[in-house]
Amino acid sequence: xxxxxxxxxxxxxxxxxxxxxxxxxxxxxxxxxxxxxxxxxxxxxxxxxxxxxxxxxxxxxxxxxxxxxxxxxxxxxxxxxxxxxxxxxxxxxxxxxxxxxxxxxxxxxxxxxxxxxxxxxxxxxxxxxxxxxxxxxxxxxxxxxxxxxxxxxxxxxxxxxxxxxxxxxxxxxxxxxxxxxxxxxxxxxxxxxxxxxxxxxxxxxxxxxxxxxxxxxxxx
Numbered sequence: 001x002x003x004x005x006x007x008x009x010x011x012x013x014x015x016x017x018x019x020x021x022x023x024x025x026x027x028x029x030x031x032x033x034x035x036x037x038x039x040x041x042x043x044x045x046x047x048x049x050x051x052x053x054x055x056x057x058x059x060x061x062x063x064x065x066x067x068x069x070x071x072x073x074x075x076x077x078x079x080x081x082x083x084x085x086x087x088x089x090x091x092x093x094x095x096x097x098x099x100x101x102x103x104x105x106x107x108x109x110x111x112x113x114x115x116x117x118x119x120x121x122x123x124x125x126x127x128x129x130x131x132x133x134x135x136x137x138x139x140x141x142x143x144x145x146x147x148x149x150x151x152x153x154x155x156x157x158x159x160x161x162x163x164x165x166x167x168x169x170x171x172x173x174x175x176x177x178x179x180x181x182x183x184x185x186x187x188x189x190x191x192x193x194x195x196x197x198x199x200x201x202x203x204x205x206x207x208x209x210x211x212x213x214x215x216x217x218x219x220x
């Protein structure tokens with residue numbers, strides 16, 4: 001006995017959720033590996049980031065193809081179409097996050113012969129918050145629940161503040177010693193990429209709110 005159209009649609013969404021959860025896991029791993037590669041100036045970790053980036057690209061294509069098939073075969077309307085549209089936008093955010101993680105790994109390649117002028121504390125902490133934001137956004141998406149998005153937006157303010165602190169601190173170090181300009185510029189780049197990752201986590205949360213409620217988030 002064949003499934004009803006609604007059951008078939010729900011089954012397709014369950015499969016899409018599994019694929020999105022897999023891509024989300026790889027996204028978080030990519031951020032963590034990229035920052036650790038910079039922290040340790042470890043090019044082996046850079047290679048692992050590149051492998052994950054390739055895997056994420058493949059998953060992106062699989063999810064996109066499946067979404068288009070659902071639209072073609074199930075003809076979703078109203079909220080259902082909004083849900084499928086959110087899948088497509090969320091994986092675009094994952095792709096952008098992966099690109100920024102790869103950028104961080106590339107900074108490691110350029111900085112591998114340099115020495116950190118201080119133990120890295122703020123950047124790993126910033127990365128932890130960014131990963132938490134991504135994970136919370138994904139949880140909100142998979143659970144169709146806007147509650148976790150509140151914490152995402154709270155963390156965004158903390159990430160922005162930490163970025164400002166890192167920038168000011170690095171500028172001070174570079175002004176005191178011109179030999180620190182090279183590695184200092186790398187610190188600011190990595191912090192900037194992490195800030196952009198946090199922005200994409202917020203994008204996902206905003207998309208979840210629209211998917212669940214039909215209301216757009218209006219930023220002040």
